Amino acid sequence: MYNEQPLLEFRDVSFRYNNGEDVLHKLSLAVREKESVVILGQSGYGKSTLLKLGSRLLEASDGTILYKGINIHAISPLVLRKEIAYLSQTPCLLEGSVESNLLLPFRKNEFPHDLRERISNILMLVGLNESFLLRRSHELSVGEKQRIALARTLINRPSVLLLDEPNTALDEENIRILIHSLKHIIQRDAISMLVVTHQLDFAKKLGNRFLVLKKGRVKEIECPESAFAKDGL
Amino acid sequence: MPRIGICKGWVMNNAIDIPWFQLGLCSVFVMMLIVISLYESLRLEKTILIGSFRAAVQLILVGFLIKIIFDYKQWYVVMPILFVMIVVASQTLIKWLKNPVKGMYRYALISVSLASTFSLFFVFSLVVRIPVWYDPQYLIPVAGMIIANGMNGAALAGERYKSEIEIRLPEIEMLLSLGHDSRTASRKPRQQALNASLIPTLNSMMVMGIVHLPGMMTGQIIAGSTPVTAVKYQIVIILSIAATVAIASWVFLSLLEKKYFTPHHQIRYELITSGKRGE
Numbered sequence: 001m002y003n004e005q006p007l008l009e010f011r012d013v014s015f016r017y018n019n020g021e022d023v024l025h026k027l028s029l030a031v032r033e034k035e036s037v038v039i040l041g042q043s044g045y046g047k048s049t050l051l052k053l054g055s056r057l058l059e060a061s062d063g064t065i066l067y068k069g070i071n072i073h074a075i076s077p078l079v080l081r082k083e084i085a086y087l088s089q090t091p092c093l094l095e096g097s098v099e100s101n102l103l104l105p106f107r108k109n110e111f112p113h114d115l116r117e118r119i120s121n122i123l124m125l126v127g128l129n130e131s132f133l134l135r136r137s138h139e140l141s142v143g144e145k146q147r148i149a150l151a152r153t154l155i156n157r158p159s160v161l162l163l164d165e166p167n168t169a170l171d172e173e174n175i176r177i178l179i180h181s182l183k184h185i186i187q188r189d190a191i192s193m194l195v196v197t198h199q200l201d202f203a204k205k206l207g208n209r210f211l212v213l214k215k216g217r218v219k220e221i222e223c224p225e226s227a228f229a230k231d232g233l
Numbered sequence: 234m235p236r237i238g239i240c241k242g243w244v245m246n247n248a249i250d251i252p253w254f255q256l257g258l259c260s261v262f263v264m265m266l267i268v269i270s271l272y273e274s275l276r277l278e279k280t281i282l283i284g285s286f287r288a289a290v291q292l293i294l295v296g297f298l299i300k301i302i303f304d305y306k307q308w309y310v311v312m313p314i315l316f317v318m319i320v321v322a323s324q325t326l327i328k329w330l331k332n333p334v335k336g337m338y339r340y341a342l343i344s345v346s347l348a349s350t351f352s353l354f355f356v357f358s359l360v361v362r363i364p365v366w367y368d369p370q371y372l373i374p375v376a377g378m379i380i381a382n383g384m385n386g387a388a389l390a391g392e393r394y395k396s397e398i399e400i401r402l403p404e405i406e407m408l409l410s411l412g413h414d415s416r417t418a419s420r421k422p423r424q425q426a427l428n429a430s431l432i433p434t435l436n437s438m439m440v441m442g443i444v445h446l447p448g449m450m451t452g453q454i455i456a457g458s459t460p461v462t463a464v465k466y467q468i469v470i471i472l473s474i475a476a477t478v479a480i481a482s483w484v485f486l487s488l489l490e491k492k493y494f495t496p497h498h499q500i501r502y503e504l505i506t507s508g509k510r511g512e
């Protein structure tokens with residue numbers, strides 16, 4: 001059973017570009033504790049925009065977004081983004097070692113006391129080990145980069161994870177590891193997820209609830225297959 | 234009564250005057266430019282002709298005007314001239330930027346005037362110590378060099394900053410999403426932009442006196458200043474130019490940061506890219 005209090009909630013949220021083009025229109029959705037909500041939708045329907053609104057990387061044109069019942073405008077964006085972490089579709093690692101990339105979320109001289117333990121645990125969680133720490137980011141495969149990027153996002157211990165097509169460009173083996181890691185995170189760390197994807201199999205294995213994003217609105221569906229059958233994804 | 238240092242040279246006591254006809258012989262250089270342009274189909278002939286004509290006419294007019302200003306020597310004449318120089322430099326800076334956005338002219342004006350005022354104040358109140366603070370014979374030529382270089386530096390920095398942000402958009406988004414502020418997230422573009430603005434000046438400093446004999450110093454020596462005096466002035470000028478470029482660029486970039494990012498540490502995509510945000 002899930003806690004009924006939504007951790008992250010969108011209430012009548014709209015988003016339009018400066019030229020007036022509507023992307024999201026009065027969209028409402030809620031993500032509860034330990035929930036993994038999968039959003040299905042075609043490219044260009046505003047899935048990434050929706051996630052960026054959640055961590056306030058973009059500003060909604062209308063509506064309210066609540067985190068633990070508090071309007072996100074009342075929370076510093078810098079604090080909010082550590083609580084609601086967004087991971088983009090393409091893993092972005094900076095030049096340098098894996099270790100330096102994992103330390104990016106922390107400011108200089110503000111490292112947590114259990115940093116070593118955190119790094120070790122996180123690497124294990126994403127199916128890697130400490131031997132990767134000294135490897136250069138350009139030496140990694142796409143799958144390894146994606147897992148390091150996920151580890152870096154998790155090292156801040158967020159409450160909500162916003163994942164933008166995390167399975168893109170990954171082979172089956174890496175997708176399997178990714179799903180295993182994400183499921184483990186939900187169970188162990190009580191993290192909630194809002195995941196965007198357009199792959200049926202990935203959605204089925206990861207999601208508890210499924211939403212379809214179409215014409216700027218979301219619609220809840222029982223099983224992802226119906227979205228592919230009815231909505232032509 | 235002789236003036237201090239450089240002034241002896243500036244009144245051209247010892248320089249050989251160039252008769253107008255002989256000056257006209259320099260049009261041979263213009264013809265050479267045109268020949269190369271025609272031979273290589275550069276289609277620059279019109280620009281070369283207009284540019285050469287404008288340079289000559291503008292300089293001749295300024296020559297006469299400066300003589301009047303130097304003779305007149307009043308602060309209420311000198312100050313508006315400096316103001317016009319800064320305004321024109323700021324307008325030129327904006328023209329050099331691709332797709333300048335609203336408010337940028339104000340930023341250019343602030344950065345160029347701040348940096349130039351600081352350098353001019355420092356040079357003339359502490360280093361050269363001119364007896365009359367608004368003496369146009371010193372203030373106008375040196376201000377011209379300082380303002381022009383500050384303008385060039387800030388323009389280079391501004392252009393590079395925007396393109397670096399555009400190229401590094403995923404990296405900046407990633408740093409913002411990890412909870413960093415926009416200042417930290419845009420550090421790399423800022424570093425690259427400052428490098429781009431400072432490198433021409435620093436390179437010029439490296440070869441100064443060996444490959445590059447600066448125009449001002451050469452002019453002073455030809456005009457009769459002692460080489461040591463001319464060299465001292467040149468050191469003052471090149472160092473103050475370097476500082477002006479750095480200050481103008483840094484201030485301009487800091488102001489641009491407020492333009493390209495919101496107070497909530499969000500990228501203003503519409504000013505960086507073609508206007509599309511996210512997906």
